[in-house]
Amino acid sequence: MLHIACPRLTRLASSIRMDHMKKMLAFNNSASTALQRKVQVLLWALPMLCMFASFVPMLKVAYWLDSPAGAAYNPATNGSSVLFLWVLVAIAVMIAAMLVGHAIGWLLNMAIAALVLRWPWSRVRAVFLESQLPAEWYRAGLSSQSDADAVASQNWAVERQQGFARFVLKRGLLAWGVPMFILMVIGPTFLKGEPVTSKSLLTSMAIWTFAGCAFGVSMWLVHQAHERDRAKRPAREKENG
Helix, strand or coil: CHHHHHHHHHHHHHHCCHHHHHHCCCCCHHHHHCECHHHHHHHHHHHHHHHHHCHHHHHHHHHHHHCHHHHHHCHHHCCHHHHHHHHHHHHHHHHHHHHHHHHHHHHHHHHHHHHHCCCCHHHHHHHHHCCCCCHHHECCCCCCHHHHHHHHHHHHHHHHHCCHHHHHHHHHHHHHHHHHHHHHHHHHHHHHCCCCCHHHHHHHHHHHHHHHHHHHHHHHHHHHHHHHHHHHHHHHHHHHC
């Protein structure tokens, strides 16, 4: 059975073009940021909720490792090198879980549009898979993808002029690394009523500083890729049209 299904899955995966994925609303940075605030909240509520829900299993595992039953498997008792490796793996798993939660949230949005709002599949596909959004969803003064691209390019030009280091500090360390440090380290420690040692605190700060900066660098690269895609979009649409 597998030898029949696998080639089909391979052909299906290879048929999904990257430019088609970029048209999906979930990946369309220009369109999503050009929408009215209430529309943004309604569209992003479930993806964000599912992303944060992905932290629950990680916290459960962390609590178990600190319990007597999981003490023998706690990497903190096996040396700093094992702890560092475990943390890197945990961060990678957490990011993967967040991406899965993000995808589930958008699938739920599509299900609600089709089953609750009774949208026809053609409209669901147009909005969520092709970013063909109603003009009334956009902010005042905007009414199309080209308008959204122009605004997004202007905003990115301003941020890029402020410099790479400032972007990584603001979008990576402050916007992601610090909140994750509070959520994953400070919060659980105080909830369990455990004493905070300077060594564990400094180790955790170093880990989440590195993770936050890495996240900021990845976001810079993502924004650069979006900008290149926006520059190529008119020519691509002319070819397809």
